[in-house]
Amino acid sequence: MGDTNTMKLNILPAATFRWLRMNEAVCRVGEIDGSLEISREIPEEVRSEGTKAPEVQGMKTGCGSALDALLLSEGASADAFRIPDGVKAGHALRLDFRYGQSAGKVNEIDLVLGAGSELTAVMDYTSDPDAEGFAAVQTKIHAGAKSRLTLVQIVRVGGKMTFVNDTGAFLAEDAELSVIHLFLSGGKIYQGMRAALDGQGSSLRTDTAYVVAGKDLLDMNYNAVHTGRKTASRMTVNGVLRENASKTFRGTIDFVRGSAGSTGDETEDVLLLSEDVVNKTIPLILCAEEDVAGNHGATIGRIPEDMLFYLSARGLSEEDIVKMLEKARIDAVIRRIPDGKTRDKLEGSQQRA
Amino acid sequence: MTEEKTYVEDIDRSLYDFRYEDADAWKVDEGLSSEIIETISKEKNDPEWMRDFRLRSLEIYRRTPMVDWGPDIDGLDMDNIVTYVRPNTRMTAAWEDVPESIRDTFEKLGIPQAERESLAGVGAQYDSELVYHNVKKEVAEQGVVYTDLESALHGPYEEMIRSHFMKLVPPTDHKFAALHGAVWSGGSFVYVPPGVSVEIPLQSYFRLNAPGAGQFEHTLIIVDKGARLHFIEGCSAPKYNVANLHAGCVELYVGEDAVLRYSTIENWSKNMYNLNTKRARVEKGGKVEWISGSFGSHVSYLYPMSVLAGEGSRSEFTSVTFAGKGQNLDTGCKVVHDAPGTTSYVNTRSISKSGGISTFRSSVVIGKHAAGSRSSVSCQSLMLDDISRSDTIPAMDIRTDKADVGHEAKIGRISDDAVFYLMSRGLSEEDARALIVSGFADTVGKELPLEYAVEMNNLIRLEMKGSIG
Incomplete structure (x- = not known):
């Protein structure tokens, strides 16, 4: 594939005014030369199949069909990880994507959880600081009845990389999916996330934290589709924009007819730290069911004056206050990671920073 | 969670559904062509610049694509729409000179009575032309101009109109703005001189009587420095089994420290495609207040826009939308903060029933030059x-760190606890639900003059009237 191709990603489930340029993202696709060899730590209870899982065939994801077509045309390798019914993994499944100096890789990961199983999966994307190129990872999840999955995805790639992290999920009855997203660095990051809450009582929780600086871009599209009765979704997004950073957050709670008794909440809190940042937020609630409750809220702006005054009065410089608030946002999400090894690694790199 | 459902009857529209034959009216052919535009221009005795403007707009219309978001408007075929219908009368300032059937229409709608009791001036448009226009003597003596746009085009205000007409909403804005530029007819021109405060409202009422016709009135209001005005717009039409189109345009210029309140109670019939465009530009220290009640039409695209161009300018938008059977009402607002210290406040309520579709759509843009600006958006929906x-579908685009933006939205149903509480106090379930819905919509009602708040509550009560089963 040539390096001038583009694809439309993160398409808003209900389009709005064209002039806002929020209906979709246009992503430049660079040279691709196969799939990345992933470094992996697999719990003994989890079976690695090295092929695509049949359960996720045709599953929709947050980024959309253009990425599906790209992965297909580039012959992305698929790795399926399966945990049987009723089994709890002893430790986290850890997948390290180390892109090194150059990217140009596409991968697909399938996670299949049997009924009543429990798993934590950590996907850590890193590269050399000056790495260039395009990379994409698509993760598809089939969560069986009463299964529990915590998916942790950490993006900290180089400032010249374009990275697409895409997720699709199907949740059966009473399945619970908790997604933790940390965006710590990267040139152009596109994040798609779509979860079909199909089974009665299934639930989705996403906790996202980001710091976007320099001329970097973060473009997100989260979509919780409630089709089952008494399903619940909660999306929390907190971040900081510095310098010339750009960020778009699309968050959709979609109550399909028949999802009676369901609830959906989404909140976004954005701290703007430069007069040159661009922040775009579009939180949607689509509702075709009477007996539901949906809420969203967004707070976007600078550090509140009273907070600034309070902390300054205690001897902190404005620079220290900014660092503290930035760290607080990231730490709040790190603390939710159930895998101690990953937490320690992230806290260590936070301290070094 | 109750298993019982409330059956809600469709609105009793008999108040608005009466109609008269349009046999005496003169109309152009259906569809759009340069010849039709030339004919309209000639009929209206346009100055040459306006004729050229219409023809340019037609070209823009032809090359502009149809919207690819929002409700389906495939049922609207411009080849079947008559863009100009002239009633068989001339505009007058005396109701007794208006032909009987038209006068009867406005009598039934309560316009002359409202004029006598609570308005400073009234314009009444029937199909494509104003048939009545009058302003109270004491208001005119303050230098307030309130007239039809066509008359103003041939008077001392021609230059003022030329420098403002479709400058806020250019024909390139979207396809139906271009259509409006080509075929506009009727509407009002208001000028309030510096420092003048018009204490009681002016009102324009638009009635579309002809089946298969379009109404394209243009409202141009200029409120000069330090002046104040409340303008009310009402609209209705009888129901036909063919599509009607309303593609009006409202341009509001709010001067320094001026205040303009623009209130609309829209109750078009449910065969109407309401593709209206409204926009205000607000200068330093000025304020625009939009009050909007959307009850009628088959399909609506309606997003009044405030451009906060002057430092410290403000915008408030308060609306209620009630979508019933066969209705797809896509409403909301847009705000552009383009100066420091600007403020916007958006508060909306929408209600959906009997298969109706209600969409709240908004955009708040805070530009790089709008440091110190604040915006608060609250939208609540009831199913x-x-x-x-x-x-x-609310969008926010923030391009400065010196801004504070808050947004909240809620969607849900009538609380069973609230219904139970009211029923325990002796209300029937139907009355309890109607009372809750009226309260839900009260943010708009309390902003309207009393007579209009009563009309709005009547509309809600009619919508809610039904049996419980």
Whole structure:
């Protein structure tokens, strides 16, 4: 594939005014030369199949069909990880994507959880600081009845990389999916996330934290589709924009007819730290069911004056206050990671920073 | 969670559904062509610049694509729309000179009575032309100009109109703005001189009587420095089994420290495609207040826009939308903060029932030059059954760190606890639900003059009237 191709990603489930340029993202696709060899730590209870899982065939994801077509045309390798019914993994499944100096890789990961199983999966994307190129990872999840999955995805790639992290999920009855997203660095990051809450009582929780600086871009599209009765979704997004950073957050709670008794909440809190940042937020609630409750809220702006005054009065410089608030946002999400090894690694790199 | 459902009857529209034959009216052919535009221009005795403007707009219309978001408007075929219908009368300032059937129409709608009791001036448009226009003597003596746009085009205000007409909403804005530029007819021109405060409202009422016709009135209001005005717009039409189109345009210029309140109670019939465009530009220290009640039409695209161009300018938008059977009402607002210290406040309520679709759509843009600006958006939606639909699509684009933006949205149903509480106090379930819905919509009602708040509550009560089963 040539390096001038583009694809439309993160398409808003209900389009709005064209002039806002929020209906979709246009992503430049660079040279691709196969799939990345992933470094992996697999719990003994989890079976690695090295092929695509049949359960996720045709599953929709947050980024959309253009990425599906790209992965297909580039012959992305698929790795399926399966945990049987009723089994709890002893430790986290850890997948390290180390892109090194150059990217140009596409991968697909399938996670299949049997009924009543429990798993934590950590996907850590890193590269050399000056790495260039395009990379994409698509993760598809089939969560069986009463299964529990915590998916942790950490993006900290180089400032010249374009990275697409895409997720699709199907949740059966009473399945619970908790997604933790940390965006710590990267040139152009596109994040798609779509979860079909199909089974009665299934639930989705996403906790996202980001710091976007320099001329970097973060473009997100989260979509919780409630089709089952008494399903619940909660999306929390907190971040900081510095310098010339750009960020778009699309968050959709979609109550399909028949999802009676369901609830959906989404909140976004954005701290703007430069007069040159661009922040775009579009939180949607689509509702075709009477007996539901949906809420969203967004707070976007600078550090509140009273907070600034309070902390300054205690001897902190404005620079220290900014660092503290930035760290607080990231730490709040790190603390939710159930895998101690990953937490320690992230806290260590936070301290070094 | 109750298993019982409330059956809600469709609105009794008999108040608005009466109609008269348009046999005496003169109309152009259906569809759009340069010849039709030339004919309209000639009929209206346009100055040459306006004729050229219309023809340019037609070209823009032809090359502009149809919207690819929002409700379906495939049922609207411009080849079947008559863009100009002239009633068989001339505009007058005396109701007794208006032909009987037209006068009867406005009498039934209560316009002359409202004029006598609570308005400073009235314009009444029937199909494509104003048939009545009058302003109270004491208001005119303050230098306030309130007239039809066509008359103003041939008077001392021609230059003022030329420098403002479709400058806020250019024909390139979207396809139906271009259509409006080509075929506009009727509407009002208001000028309030510096420092003048018009204490009681002016009102324009638009009535579309002819089947298969379009109404394209243009409202141009200029409120000069330090002046104040409340302008009310009402609209209705009888129901036909063919599509009617309303593609009006409202341009509001709010001067320094001026205040303009623009209130609309829209109750078009349910065969109407309401593709209206409204926009205000607000200068330093000025304020625009939009009050909007959307009850009628088959399909609506309606997003009044405030451009906060002057430092410290403000915008408030308060609306209620009630979508019933066969209705797809896509309403909301847009705000552009383009100067420091500007403020916007958006508060909306939408209600869906009997298969109706209600969408709240908004955009708040805070530009790089708008440091110190603040915006607060609150939208709440109520679903009255499980065959309706309610969506909220709010967008925010913030390009300065010196801004504070808050947004909240809620969607849900009538609380069983609230119904139970009211029923325990002796209300029937139907009355309890109607009372809750009226309260839900009260943010708009309390902003309207009393007579209009009463009309709005009557509309809600009619919409809610039904049996419980």
